[in-house]
Amino acid sequence: MSTTSLDRIDIKILNELQQNASLTNVELASRVNLSPSPCLARVRTLEKLGVIDRRIALLDPAVLGIGVTAFIQIKLEKQVQTSLENFTRSIDRLAQVMECYLMTGESDYMLRVMAADIEDLEDLIVNKLSRIPGVSSIRSNLALKRISHKTVLPIDANRPVTVKACATPSRPLERSPRPRYDPTGPLLSDAPIGLDTNRPSYSVERL
Template identity: 85%
Template structure:
């Protein structure tokens, strides 16, 4: 594995694309004070390095009727490799799971999930997550209001950035088999939601 340094122009390109990935090459080149040809060459280099993973469209979840965000803590019966791998494969199949983290502390995993309504969330917890083999407890909390949410990584053009470069096949091996979801897809909670659900949900295999 080797490293390659990104200069100020590279970082400017990355910051502009983080703000608006739909920029044409001509528009991007003008923003970073380059001519189109060298700008395109830099973008292709950043893509080849894996720094630019992909470009996506950020959807408005509320307009699409996806109005519930919840954070779910999950504990497994045993922290053995087979259980961890089985849980990961099962979670990857659930489209409502936007992010999944293996964490320290009392729980093993933290999920951020999105659902159309409380009934949809309940179905996800009771009929899908709780039925994954090895799950011993589930604790879930609803987000009442999104206070802050960012998708732009804090890279500073005034600080040197070095990228660890590995071959493309190794880079892809580290990625989950199923498609990943952008963390920016999140909506505010429906104000008409049942009040008893706004504080805490605990279903099925819920523990203390």
Template identity: 55%
Template sequence: MMALQLLEFPLAREDSGKAPAFPAEDVANFRKCSRYCCITFFIQQDLLHMHLDTIDMRILSEIQEDASLTNAELAARVGLSASPCLARVRALDAAGIITRRVALLDPMLLGADVSVFIQVTLEKQTEALLDVFEAAMAGFPEVMECYLMTGDSDYLLRVVVRDTVALQHFIVDRLSKTRGVANIRSSFALKQVKYKTALPLEELASPRARR
């Protein structure tokens, strides 16, 4: 998922005979958007070929709240017998809608007391540097989320560490030494007001799927 903002490009006057002059920041943002938006578009187009009905949505709602449900328990909750329920779950798996099943851990009980949001700006917004940075973030276990952004910074990270000493080690010894990194800005989360992993399926469902 990408965080997007409206990009406004200046238009040339019809009588000027000159091409519009695009600000460098807007051109860079457009390149970053086009890098991922095209991929997202084709994925969404593929998903349109699989029609999700009300029962599919109920199955998804149940398992994203509790992935430990047995097939028999899930079938009972959605009003199906075991075999049709299992067939639907397998179809959702095959379509890539269900990507994986995991257990959610309590970070505080495991010592992950510090949650930090870090904005990273690269020296240049080139394909090569974007690839290098993203590969590095994929290899850092402290990085829980990483988003390519428009605006002043290139990336937004959510990092979880045990304390400020560990955060300093991560930023100074690892993040800042990643090739292409030019600027780092961090903000501590004082309190987690809301956190969820379950998607708002009812709000995301198309009018056709709600029937």
């Protein structure tokens, strides 16, 4: 696979777009000291290489009433390929799951989730995560306060950056509409939550 080296102007373009993806091409060109045409050509090249994956809007969760952040450790009964694939498919349908990592150590997965409130978090754990086939234990930690949050990747214009060229940029996964999700059965009703002793154990701790 061929590689492409990014120069300082490329990195400046990336840093500007990471800070504000809504910049017009004219505004961006002015900030990186280029004329509009070569600036646009560079941006299109970065998109073609897959360096720029997509442009999104960052929303303020507090304004939208999404006030709970939790980190959830999940352990599977067996770490076999079918279990991993099934878990991945199930997790992708849960909009509250912001990030999911396959881990080393005691837990198999680490999730960062955001919920409207504690009741919403409990519903996610009890009625959704615990019902995914193969899940053996769930442990949650509540975040009391966000100290730092960054979306800007640390790329330095003073250091060489080499990227692997690809034919097409990666695409975000499409989430299925899910007012209420249950991977083992029909959509859940709005009935009160009830704990089932046959389901995997779970605990919630404050950080």
